[in-house]
Amino acid sequence: MAGRIGPVARVAGGAAAVLVAALTLGTLVAVAMRAEDAPQLGPADFAAIRFTMLQATLSALFSVALAIPVARALARRSFPGRGLLVTLLGAPFILPVIVAVLGLLAVFGRNGLISQGLMLLGFEPVHIYGLHGVVLAHVFFNLPLATRLILQGWLAIPAERFRLAASLGLSPRDVARTLEWPMLRAVLPGAALVIFLICTTSFAVALALGGGPRGTTVELAIYQAFRFEFDLGSAALLSLIQFAICATAALAVWWVDLPAGFGGGLGRVTERWAISGPGLRALDALAIGLAALFLLTPLAMIVAEGIPRLADLPASVISATGRSFAVALSAAVLTIVLALSLATLALGTRGWKTGAVEALAVLSIAVSPLVIGTGLFLVIYPFADPISLALPITALVNALMSLPFAYRALAPALAEAETVHGRLADSLGMRGWARLKHLILPRLMRPLGFAAGLAAALSMGDLGVIALFANPEQATLPMEMYGLMASFRMEQASSAALLLLVCSMGLFWVFDRGGRVRAAT
């Protein structure tokens, strides 16, 4: 029965709630206390704030604007490979940022495909570093997300409306005005805000593609204050600013009623009339073709350039891979434990307490990893050497960042299992561990596999808080790969990127697939 949970579950849920609160709100307090004795904001800090807002705004606008024709084409055209393409649109979410950056460099960089083509024709090569490079990378990551969100809106328009429009002889332009534009007006602000929020915490992209003082995000400035100047006061002050930006954007997202981005049901195509003109067909083909080219070419370059040297990767890359697996698997386990504990606690409480637990579970969306990292450093520093704890801290912060997604996958499934089978379990006296083992875990296999895969893949590819703490002996695979890039050993970096890509996607696939197979029995 909902409202009655065992003492162990209550303790576990309470402990998870305290841990999450300490990591998000507690680290923020630590940061705020330290920021008091910080120097005034300098011109470089203001430049970082301006750059953060500017690149996030541009990234959101470009992603959403370019996604509209792609989503429209996917909503009304059925073609071989459409399902695969829609699935691929979900892939950038777990694609390691640093891998994508290397792929983009291979296409748009100084020695990339486009520059080489231009030079053959006698033009200057393009420059990717700076604002346009950062925005390009963000569009690469968020165009697919925007496309999925907008496609969802398109498919939510009832097919009967289009039939009615056809029977009344409405032209594509009329249909756009009466049916599609109102939908876009409802969906676009939410999609743009989500992408804005994601881009405000951008670290790895800015680290790799931002150029110097005029291409620094707040998140990157925290890292620089911390790592290069060891100015904890400035790092703390910047962390507060970062939190303010994120929290404002997150509140706005909350307020505009975010469309659900991970829903399925994108497989069908709404039947439409009066769209078979050659002009419209060519337009849709162009939108889909260009989008696929933009998204797939960088990945194809990673594979093509990574394969030749894959066999002779340096030993440091191999050992970094081992560390990354350890961190990723720990983060996955931790994410699942936290999400299940909180979901159970939410089910066993009522009223405002339930709301508080749910809010806590998704709170880390509004907190940036480097802010948590800075706070943790400030808390741990007086007692122990945070550098020696780099890997456990990375796993912990990674788990926290995956928690909102894991919670959203697990909580509804847990509630359903309890609603359908809870009484039977109660009547048989199944409690505690027996209930978890014989009822909850078997019923939750599918979302458990998905959530664990997501957490493991995100952690495997993460280049964030690890950069703040670790020294080269503790480097994870993304960090090792970035090190190779920074020292211009591009061939080895490409091979490491391919390895990282395979590891991240492989981890997700193994867990997600495992959950599905077990759930099927």
Place this chain on the structure above:
Amino acid sequence: MLQLEGLKVDLGAFVLRADLSVAPGTRAAVVGPSGAGKSTLLSVVAGFLAPAEGRVLWDGRDLSGQEPGKRPLSIVFQDNNLFPHLSVADNVGLGLSPSLRLSKDDRARVAQSLERVGLHGMERRRPAELSGGQLSRVALARVLLRSRPLMLLDEPFAALGPAMRGEMLELVQDVAAETGATVLMVTHDPRDARRLGGQTILVAEGVARPPVATEALFADPPAVLRDYLGPD
């Protein structure tokens, strides 16, 4: 003996009262209009709902605050009596150990009880591979193994055809005879009540009335039961 003492269940829009006792070994049908509170009555006895007033007593012992799994009873619901991810044997085995730690001896008893309900050799099947009647048989095999002195049945065979329902009622009576259990069975169908024999608790107008002999009740039904049964 089951006693409901000054019981009042408050579900906001609707209140159910009961003040009655059921003698040991009785087979009582619980009948009445839908929405009158038949299932609510069973939920209170089983411990899923706490009464606003009054007590549920078994052999003079107050069951208030006792968890459903600890009460001296087994319950069979209308559906979801089996966990779909567990084998038939495990579903029955839960009746012996809620953590499924089963000895070889326990496994043998599970097999025996399955044989008793006519499901010989079906231990390894999953619920999805069974028919509606077979699902009910598995649930009854578990009731048999749990061997609790009170058996609650909440319209367990509503989805089955008439012939199958008759078979199941016979099986219920056999199980009750073997375990010596008192039976409370909610049903929509007066024929089921008569086939069960024994007594009937009429639930109507917010009150669960004390049990009376079923044949006598249907021979001379009170007005509320007449309205429910309709013209013959």
